Amino acid sequence: xxxxxxxxxxxxxxxxxxxxxxxxxxxxxxxxxxxxxxxxxxxxxxxxxxxxxxxxxxxxxxxxxxxxxxxxxxxxxxxxxxxxxxxxxxxxxxxxxxxxxxxxxxxxxxxxxxxxxxxxxxxxxxxxxxxxxxxxxxxxxxxxxxxxxxxxxxxxxxxxxxxxxxxxxxxxxxxxxxxxxxxxxxxxxxxxxxxxxxxxxxxxxxxxxxxxxxxxxxxxxxxxxxxxxxxxxxxxxxxxxxxxxxxxxxxxxxxxxxxxxxxxxxxxxxxxxxxxxxxxxxxxxxxxxxxxxxxxxxxxxxxxxxxxxxxxxxxxxxxxxxxxxxxxxxxxxxxxxxxxxxxxxxxxxxxxxxxxxxxxxxxxxxxxxxxxxxxxxxxxxxxxxxxxxxxxxxxxxxxxxxxxxxxx
Amino acid sequence: xxxxxxxxxxxxxxxxxxxxxxxxxxxxxxxxxxxxxxxxxxxxxxxxxxxxxxxxxxxxxxxxxxxxxxxxxxxxxxxxxxxxxxxxxxxxxxxxxxxxxxxxxxxxxxxxxxxxxxxxxxxxxxxxxxxxxxxxxxxxxxxxxxxxxxxxxxxxxxxxxxxxxxxxxxxxxxxxxxxxxxxxxxxxxxxxxxxxxxxxxxxxxxxxxxxxxxxxxxxxxxxxxxxxxxxxxxxxxxxxxxxxxxxxxxxxxxxxxxxxxxxxxxxxxxxxxxxxxxxxxxxxxxxxxxxxxxxxxxxxxxxxxxxxxxxxxxxxxxxxxxxxxxxxxxxxxxxxxxxxxxxxxxxxxxxxxxxxxxxxxxxxxxxxxxxxxxxxxxxxxxxxxxxxxxxxxxxxxxxxxxxxxxxxxxxxxxxxxxxxxxxxxxxxxxxxxxxxxxxxxxxxxxxxxxxxxxxxxxxxxxxxxxxxxxxxxxxxxxxxxxxxxxxxxxxxxxxxx
Numbered sequence: 001x002x003x004x005x006x007x008x009x010x011x012x013x014x015x016x017x018x019x020x021x022x023x024x025x026x027x028x029x030x031x032x033x034x035x036x037x038x039x040x041x042x043x044x045x046x047x048x049x050x051x052x053x054x055x056x057x058x059x060x061x062x063x064x065x066x067x068x069x070x071x072x073x074x075x076x077x078x079x080x081x082x083x084x085x086x087x088x089x090x091x092x093x094x095x096x097x098x099x100x101x102x103x104x105x106x107x108x109x110x111x112x113x114x115x116x117x118x119x120x121x122x123x124x125x126x127x128x129x130x131x132x133x134x135x136x137x138x139x140x141x142x143x144x145x146x147x148x149x150x151x152x153x154x155x156x157x158x159x160x161x162x163x164x165x166x167x168x169x170x171x172x173x174x175x176x177x178x179x180x181x182x183x184x185x186x187x188x189x190x191x192x193x194x195x196x197x198x199x200x201x202x203x204x205x206x207x208x209x210x211x212x213x214x215x216x217x218x219x220x221x222x223x224x225x226x227x228x229x230x231x232x233x234x235x236x237x238x239x240x241x242x243x244x245x246x247x248x249x250x251x252x253x254x255x256x257x258x259x260x261x262x263x264x265x266x267x268x269x270x271x272x273x274x275x276x277x278x279x280x281x282x283x284x285x286x287x288x289x290x291x292x293x294x295x296x297x298x299x300x301x302x303x304x305x306x307x308x309x310x311x312x313x314x315x316x317x318x319x320x321x322x323x324x325x326x327x328x329x330x331x332x333x334x335x336x337x338x339x340x341x342x343x344x345x346x347x348x349x350x351x352x353x354x355x356x357x358x359x360x361x362x363x364x365x366x367x368x369x370x371x372x373x374x375x376x377x378x379x380x381x382x383x384x385x386x387x388x389x390x391x392x393x394x395x396x397x398x399x400x401x402x403x404x405x406x407x408x
Numbered sequence: 409x410x411x412x413x414x415x416x417x418x419x420x421x422x423x424x425x426x427x428x429x430x431x432x433x434x435x436x437x438x439x440x441x442x443x444x445x446x447x448x449x450x451x452x453x454x455x456x457x458x459x460x461x462x463x464x465x466x467x468x469x470x471x472x473x474x475x476x477x478x479x480x481x482x483x484x485x486x487x488x489x490x491x492x493x494x495x496x497x498x499x500x501x502x503x504x505x506x507x508x509x510x511x512x513x514x515x516x517x518x519x520x521x522x523x524x525x526x527x528x529x530x531x532x533x534x535x536x537x538x539x540x541x542x543x544x545x546x547x548x549x550x551x552x553x554x555x556x557x558x559x560x561x562x563x564x565x566x567x568x569x570x571x572x573x574x575x576x577x578x579x580x581x582x583x584x585x586x587x588x589x590x591x592x593x594x595x596x597x598x599x600x601x602x603x604x605x606x607x608x609x610x611x612x613x614x615x616x617x618x619x620x621x622x623x624x625x626x627x628x629x630x631x632x633x634x635x636x637x638x639x640x641x642x643x644x645x646x647x648x649x650x651x652x653x654x655x656x657x658x659x660x661x662x663x664x665x666x667x668x669x670x671x672x673x674x675x676x677x678x679x680x681x682x683x684x685x686x687x688x689x690x691x692x693x694x695x696x697x698x699x700x701x702x703x704x705x706x707x708x709x710x711x712x713x714x715x716x717x718x719x720x721x722x723x724x725x726x727x728x729x730x731x732x733x734x735x736x737x738x739x740x741x742x743x744x745x746x747x748x749x750x751x752x753x754x755x756x757x758x759x760x761x762x763x764x765x766x767x768x769x770x771x772x773x774x775x776x777x778x779x780x781x782x783x784x785x786x787x788x789x790x791x792x793x794x795x796x797x798x799x800x801x802x803x804x805x806x807x808x809x810x811x812x813x814x815x816x817x818x819x820x821x822x823x824x825x826x827x828x829x830x831x832x833x834x835x836x837x838x839x840x841x842x843x844x845x846x847x848x849x850x851x852x853x854x855x856x857x858x859x860x861x862x863x864x865x866x867x868x869x870x871x872x873x874x875x876x877x878x879x880x881x882x883x884x885x886x887x888x889x890x891x892x893x894x895x896x897x898x899x900x901x902x903x904x905x
Contacts, residue, residue, distance in 0.1 A: 005774060005775060005778030005781075005782070006771055006775040006776070006778045006779040006782065006849060007499075007770070007771075007775070008496070008497050008499060008687065008779070008849065008850055009778055009779055009781075009782035009783075009849040009850065010850070010851075010852050011782055011785075011852065011853070012853075015852065015853035015854075016785070018853060019785055019786075019789040019853055019856075020785065022789055022792050022793075023785070023788040023789055023792050025788070028781035028782070028784060028785050029781075031784045031785060031788050031802070031804070032636075032667050032784065032804065033635075033636045033638070033802045033804070034636055034664075034667055034668050035636075035638050035640075035641075037641055038640060038641060038668050038672055038673045039667065039668060040541070040666065040667060040668050040669045040672055043773050044535070044538040044539055044666070044772075044773050044776070045538060045773070046535055046538065046539075046768060046769070046771075046772045046773050046776070047769075047772050047773075048770070048771055048772025048773065048774055048775050049769055049770060049772065050770075051499075051501050051770060054501070054505065054766050054769045054770045055501065055504070055505060057769060058505045058508055058511075058528070058762065058765070058766060059508065059510075061524050061527050061528050061531070062508050062510035062511045062524040062525065062528065063510055063524060064523040064524035064527060065510045065511070065513060065521065065522050065523065065524040065525055066520075066521040066522070067510075068517070068521055070513070070514045070517070072514040072516050072517070074516060075753060076514060076515055076516070076753075076754065078514075089459075093897070093898070093901075094897055095897070095898070097693060098693075098694070100550035100551060100554060100695075100752060100757075101550065101752060101753045101754070102753055103750070103752060103753030104550070104554070104751075104752065104753070111593070131753065133750055133752070133753030133754055134753055136712070136749045136750035137749075137750050137751060137752065137753060139749055140557075140561060140748065140749050140750065140751060141593070143561070143594070143595065144592070144593050144594045144595030144596070145595070186450070186454060188454060214446075214459050215446050215448050215450070215455050215456065215459075216454060216455060216456065217453075217454060217455060217456050218456050221456075230753075236759075237507075237512050238512050238513060238514050239512060239758050239759050240511065240512075240513055240514070240515050240525060240754065240755055240758035241514075241515030241752070241753060241754020241755050241756070241758065242550075242695070242754075242756070242757045242758045242759055242760075243753070243754075244695075254895065260693065261895070261897060262897070263891045263892075263895045263896050263897050264891070264896040264897075264901075265886050265887050265888070265890055265891035265896070266886075266887055266890065267883050267884035267885055267886050267887065268876065268884045268885040268887075269884045271424065271883065271884065273882075273883035273884070273886050274883075275883075275886045275888060275891050277888070277891040277892050277895055277897075278892050278895060280892075282585070283553070283584075283585035283586050283588065283589035284584075284585035284586075284835075285585065286585070286589075287585050287588035287589060287598070288588040288589060288591065288592035288598040289592070290585065290588075290589040290592075292589065292593070293553040293554075293556065293557060293586050293589035293590040293592075293593050294551070294553055294554075295551065295552065295553045295584075295585075295586050296551040296552055296553065296681075296683065296690070296693065296694040296695070296696040296698075297551070297693050297694040297695070298550075298691075298693075298694045298695045298757075299691050299692045299693030299694045299695075300689065300691030300692060300693075300694065300695060301691075301694075301695060303691075303692065307469065307473060309461065310461070310462050310463075310464060310469055311466060311469055313442065313461065313462070313463035313464070314442050314443065314444040314459045314460060314461040314463055315442070315444045315463070317459065317461065318444055318446050318447075318448075318459055321448070322447075322448040322449070325448055325449060325450055326449060329449075349450055349451075349454065370518065370521065375514065375517055375518075375521065377516060
């Protein structure tokens with residue numbers, strides 16, 4: 001190793017000399033064929049540090065974060081699925097090796113709609129209430145295509161199916177709905193939305209997550225053509241929004257799917273093997289006519305999701321999902337008992353989270369809660385959203401007490 | 409170097425599948441599947457009747473996944489010279505740093521409660537800006553291709569802001585497939601630029617391709633052949649003269665650290681592949697991260713939100729001198745004036761970005777410069793030991809050898825039998841039966857010698873041996889045609905056999 005060099009370039013001085021001599025160069029600089037006019041002779045000004053010093057630098061930097069109990073959700077949760085598991089959960093035949101996150105999976109679903117559409121239509125209908133990141137990523141993914149995103153109203157936390165019915169027409173190529181919705185409500189009329197989409201030959205894309213899907217009705221039976229969502233509800237902790245995009249679809253779309261697919265195949269000795277397959281859809285072969293530009297995906301996160309799901313097994317996965325319903329119900333009841341708060345705002349079944357109405361302005365309530373050590377979402381002038389899982393349940397007594405202090 | 413490379417003595421014999429029911433093998437999906445009845449407090453019509461999934465104990469799972477890992481060849485197994493992928497060693501300490509509990513926060517936390525996270529983001533923006541010679545850097549794109557799409561959307565927004573409607577993006581024929589696909593996703597027509605005879609951009613062909621319709625030219629430098637585009641200043645002028653922007657694909661940045669910066673070459677936009685240049689793991693396919701750097705003029709178009717430091721008169725500058733340790737900067741998220749919007753639901757692949765930060769902070773100026781020096785030395789040394797022809801030069805961190813009469817894919821499969829991972833094959837097409845090789849700085853002279861011995865042994869192997877290889881690996885020659893004709897994409901599909 002060279003003094004002050006990279007600790008991960010393992011050359012001894014003797015090896016370096018021998019290698020330079022083999023290539024006929026006096027030093028490494030002689031190997032760079034860079035014209036003088038673009039040579040960088042300056043310094044970055046980045047100080048090298050030992051491993052321990054870097055650990056301590058990161059430790060010191062991140063210690064500036066406040067230690068709060070988070071009752072936060074809305075698309076990113078603190079609990080985790082692999083291709084093999086995803087197929088069972090969605091009832092659809094094909095699941096790819098992952099997209100980056102739920103938002104980009106939704107964006108890719110919309111571009112899939114342009115490839116499988118049977119009409120010249122360009123309308124993509126999405127709920128008016130959608131996690132902001134999902135909507136804005138979708139806007140970017142459709143921006144290079146002949147597609148227009150329009151919203152349909154919601155009614156009490158879930159889709160307003162009648163309003164959606166009056167909006168949908170032959171020009172509609174995709175209808176998107178979520179269960180649970182961004183407000184934490186379980187969509188009770190997903191099958192009707194599926195039928196509605198089908199009436200116009202539009203693709204029905206359902207947004208969900210693997211934990212919810214382990215108890216909710218199988219998307220395929222609801223008429224879903226594609227399922228997207230964040231599978232990182234299993235396998236990775238809260239990671240500042242890093243997730244893994246779930247993307248599953250029915251087999252008819254197989255050759256139009258974005259991203260990598262793994263299939264089983266035999267080898268020349270008859271052993272079972274696995275291989276990346278149907279790669280002629282992908283960018284390294286199909287270039288500008290590829291089904292997506294995606295190359296690097298979230299494979300390692302998918303592996304963790306798979307392990308977590310297998311570790312839980314079907315019984316504990318169902319139990320975990322059941323708890324997500326119970327915990328939200330119980331917390332809503334407790335919060336509803338606090339003077340100055342009503343919950344849940346929506347007369348729906350909830351999953352992990354729900355919206356509560358506050359008599360005081362919601363930002364003031366949230367600020368006071370933050371000062372008391374709790375982070376909540378502000379989702380309206382007088383609305384906060386609360387999310388609970390096994391990772392914050394021990395802190396809920398303290399939270400309800402704090403809410404009681406600040407709600408009036 | 410070793411002359412007697414022979415799989416019998418040299419090979420790294422991998423674990424394999426056995427489909428033999430008599431033998432113990434922790435196969436996850438088919439041996440222990442349970443269907444459980446779903447009972448919850450929800451109305452029955454909202455829930456499924458049963459859930460069938462693998463059900464195994466933790467010890468069985470641990471063995472299953474350990475067994476699978478033994479069937480893999482990774483950067484910790486041996487040389488991994490997959491050209492254009494920069495498969496570097498991943499420092500182990502960054503794994504701990506990434507999951508620092510203080511950093512595992514929800515993305516919707518208010519800025520005043522996550523000052524540490526914002527500061528780390530800001531410092532990394534600053535590090536990357538210095539390394540690339542860029543004025544502002546966004547960390548949001550979750551992969552290299554996402555970075556390309558981000559960069560092209562920035563270019564599109566820039567032209568629109570000038571009421572300049574352009575329809576084309578120019579991409580060299582030897583470019584990564586993602587370049588073409590990203591430009592198409594942004595709605596552009598892709599104009600393919602043929603390579604010159606010396607493997608570099610052909611200036612006449614470029615002049616012919618450029619027009620008032622050119623939104624951007626996407627280039628990597630050194631290019632896919634490892635050659636530095638010596639005319640880069642002239643290329644930049646030509647693109648700028650027609651009002652276009654120059655985009656740098658960061659896949660090959662490992663060749664240039666401390667020697668040249670895209671910003672100084674005239675590039676307006678670039679992406680960084682942190683899972684290449686900055687040693688974060690490829691993870692068997694991801695996650696990576698693809699931060700994008702731009703010139704000051706383009707900073708207003710960056711994705712939302714961007715992170716800046718506000719208490720040091722730094723509200724306008726997006727980069728520059730960052731507050732050093734011990735200072736009291738305050739950090740905030742803000743929306744750039746003409747932001748293109750979002751490319752990720754939140755802030756990108758946080759865990760990967762922390763690893764990037766840790767790697768750059770560990771190496772510093774000297775370490776980064778040394779990484780490139782040794783990467784280039786390793787590629788040159790390896791090429792020198794090969795009996796295959798290497799048609800173009802002088803190259804930097806990677807080179808493209810030609811398998812000549814041999815089929816490059818067959819040669820690659822055979823290389824596995826010699827205990828090394830093969831290079832990228834059959835691409836770029838400018839070299840016949842290409843073996844695109846990038847050893848990275850992580851290899852010792854001894855492992856490069858092993859790699860060279862493997863290449864040279866394969867060069868001497870007969871056609872029949874090549875066509876039936878590999879022999880010593882977990883999987884033999886896989887029937888790709890059958891896999892695509894009759895896809896079996898889930899364990900249920902396998903069960904139906």
